[in-house]
Structures are given as C-alpha cells and as structure tokens.
Amino acid sequence: MGTPLPREWLGLQQFPAATQTKLFELLGKLKQENANTLTIVVMGKGGVGKSSTINSLIGEQVVRVTAFQSEGLRPVMVSRSWAGFTLNVIDTPGLVEAGYVNHQALELIKGFLLNKTIDVLLYVDRLDVYRVDNLDKQIIRAITNSFGKEIWRKSLLVLTHAQLCPPDGLNYDVFSSKRSEGVLKAIRMGARIRKMDLEDSVIPVVLVENTGRCNKNDIDEKILPNGEAWVPNLVKAITGVATNKSRAIVVSKKLLDGSDANDKGKLWIPVILGVQWLVLKWIQGAIKKDIATGSGPL
Ligand SMILES: Nc1nc2c(ncn2[C@@H]2O[C@H](COP(=O)(O)OP(=O)(O)OP(=O)(O)O)[C@@H](O)[C@H]2O)c(=O)[nH]1
Numbered sequence: 001m002g003t004p005l006p007r008e009w010l011g012l013q014q015f016p017a018a019t020q021t022k023l024f025e026l027l028g029k030l031k032q033e034n035a036n037t038l039t040i041v042v043m044g045k046g047g048v049g050k051s052s053t054i055n056s057l058i059g060e061q062v063v064r065v066t067a068f069q070s071e072g073l074r075p076v077m078v079s080r081s082w083a084g085f086t087l088n089v090i091d092t093p094g095l096v097e098a099g100y101v102n103h104q105a106l107e108l109i110k111g112f113l114l115n116k117t118i119d120v121l122l123y124v125d126r127l128d129v130y131r132v133d134n135l136d137k138q139i140i141r142a143i144t145n146s147f148g149k150e151i152w153r154k155s156l157l158v159l160t161h162a163q164l165c166p167p168d169g170l171n172y173d174v175f176s177s178k179r180s181e182g183v184l185k186a187i188r189m190g191a192r193i194r195k196m197d198l199e200d201s202v203i204p205v206v207l208v209e210n211t212g213r214c215n216k217n218d219i220d221e222k223i224l225p226n227g228e229a230w231v232p233n234l235v236k237a238i239t240g241v242a243t244n245k246s247r248a249i250v251v252s253k254k255l256l257d258g259s260d261a262n263d264k265g266k267l268w269i270p271v272i273l274g275v276q277w278l279v280l281k282w283i284q285g286a287i288k289k290d291i292a293t294g295s296g297p298l
C-alpha cells in the first residue's frame with residue numbers, strides 16, 4: 001500500500017489576505033527551488049508551545065494542545081498539500097520528565113524519524129522565561145548526540161509567549177534579544193559548536209504568540225508588541241533554513257547508532273595500515289642489506 005495522499009492545506013485560506021499573499025510567495029519560491037516536500041520536526045521541553053506553534057503554522061487545529069503535561073508520548077506527523085507542494089510537520093513529546101532529559105521520549109522520536117529526511121528543526125522554548133540552565137544544555141546535547149551536530153545548521157529557534165510586557169521597563173526588542181542570546185548560547189554550548197564554526201551556523205530566531213488573544217494590525221495579521229506580523233516571519237525563516245547551503249538531515253540507522261564517533265576511529269585505519277606497510281618494508285630492506293653484506297648472525 002502506498003503512502004496516502006496528504007490532505008489539501010485548507011488552513012492556508014483562514015489566514016488574512018495579506019498573510020496569504022506572503023505565504024504563497026514564499027511557498028512558490030520553495031517550489032521554484034525544486035523543494036516539493038518540506039519536512040519540519042518540532043522539538044523542545046514539555047509545555048513550551050510546540051503543538052500550538054504547529055497549529056498556528058498550519059492554520060488548523062491539527063495537533064492536541066494541553067495546558068497540563070500531555071500523556072501522549074508519541075510523535076505525530078501532519079501532512080498538508082498545496083499546489084503540488086507537501087508540508088510535513090512532526091510534533092514530538094516534550095524532552096523533559098521530572099527535571100531530567102526524557103530519554104524514553106527521545107528514543108521514540110528517533111524511531112519515528114528513522115529513514116525520514118529533516119529539512120528544518122524548530123527548537124521551541126518560551127520567550128517569557130528568564131533563565132537558561134543546565135537542563136537546557138542537556139536537552140540540546142541529547143538532540144545533538146542523537147542526530148548529529150549538523151542538525152543545528154538546519155534549525156530555527158522559536159520563542160513562544162511573545163506577547164509580553166518586559167519586566168523593569170525594559171524595551172521589548174532589548175528584552176527579546178537578551179532572551180534569544182541566552183538560549184542560543186545554551187545551544188552552542190550544548191551542541192559544542194566551536195566559536196570558529198559560528199559564522200556559518202547562525203541560528204535564526206522567530207518570536208511567536210499562539211493565543212487567540214494575540215494583537216492584530218489593521219489588516220488583521222497577528223502581531224508582536226513590536227508590530228511585526230509573526231506568521232509570515234516564521235514561514236520566511238523556515239524557507240530560509242530549508243534552502244540554506246547545508247544539507248538536510250537524513251536520519252539513517254547509521255546516524256542513530258552514533259556511528260559518527262566510530263567513523264572517526266575508522267579514518268585512522270588507512271593511516272595505520274600505511275605505517276605498518278612502511279615499517280615492514282623497512283625491516284625487509286634491512287634484512288636484505290644484512291644478507292647482501294653478510295653481516296647477519298652466524
Ligand atoms: N500565552 C501563550 N500561551 C501559549 C503559547 N503557546 C502555547 N501556549 C499555551 O501553553 C500550553 C502548552 O501548549 P502546547 O502547545 O500544548 O505545548 P507543547 O510544547 O506541545 O506541550 P507538550 O506536548 O506537553 O510537550 C497551552 O495551554 C497553550 O495554550 C503562546 O504563544 N502564548
């Protein structure tokens with residue numbers, strides 16, 4: 001049995017006209033670049049707004065949103081098609097359980113993603129949180145160990161709950177860039193991305209506000225406190241990452257088995273064989289010389 005055809009992306013039509021125009025333009029560009037399918041995986045801690053962001057992006061209530069910790073532990077994929085273009089979005093369970101990295105959830109995600117190609121990772125956290133701690137780094141490390149460091153070249157940081165009033169009279173943009181920098185630093189540390197690698201691995205940040213109470217501009221687009229319409233921003237950043245010069249992540253068994261580390265060892269095999277061959281040749285040469293000069297043991 002083949003894969004069922006994805007449903008028509010009806011949610012596109014519920015966006016205000018201005019947003020629709022921008023989205024059609026961006027999706028059209030993707031199609032022009034021969035990207036007929038786009039697979040996005042959404043990961044992050046529990047309750048940060050992963051599922052809500054997916055619903056906002058698709059424009060339909062496609063995945064369940066819960067105020068309390070969700071009991072559903074399985075990843076789900078939602079597919080929608082538009083003019084021959086297919087969008088796949090994979091929602092995943094939260095990566096934290098009782099203050100620790102939820103390895104069980106991670107194993108389920110790995111199993112679900114096996115043999116899939118990830119075009120974009122949305123790493124979701126909240127904007128209205130002020131601290132970044134060790135657990136954040138541990139989650140990032142767990143994702144990196146599972147899918148390889150390269151996944152961060154295909155990632156985007158999404159900060160939810162973006163409709164906020166910064167504390168202490170701080171300016172909104174100053175506050176949000178401080179929070180973004182904090183999470184990005186945790187990503188760099190957790191993923192062990194070296195300073196010298198930084199330039200070509202800039203992770204874009206997008207702020208989103210998923211509640212129905214989000215403010216709107218006069219053309220009905222949902223806006224952030226700084227006036228930016230965030231849905232087109234999100235789609236633009238996604239298409240940017242999808243078409244950047246890094247390759248999409250093919251989740252093979254080899255990648256998941258952590259063959260990365262093993263491969264590093266394998267690189268030395270030809271070198272060691274070469275050195276062995278040279279030593280052997282040298283010994284052979286020395287023996288021949290000994291025989292020729294007759295200076296061998298009596
Ligand atoms: N104010 C506000 N609330 C949000 C936003 N995003 C999500 N929420 C709320 O936060 C709660 C959790 O949202 P979910 O989308 O279920 O979060 P999740 O990351 O999918 O959670 P798990 O699947 O349990 O890991 C729900 O009550 C949402 O309504 C946001 O941008 N702003």
Ligand SMILES: [Mg+2]
Pocket residue numbers: 050051052064065066070091092
């Ligand atoms: Mg969820």
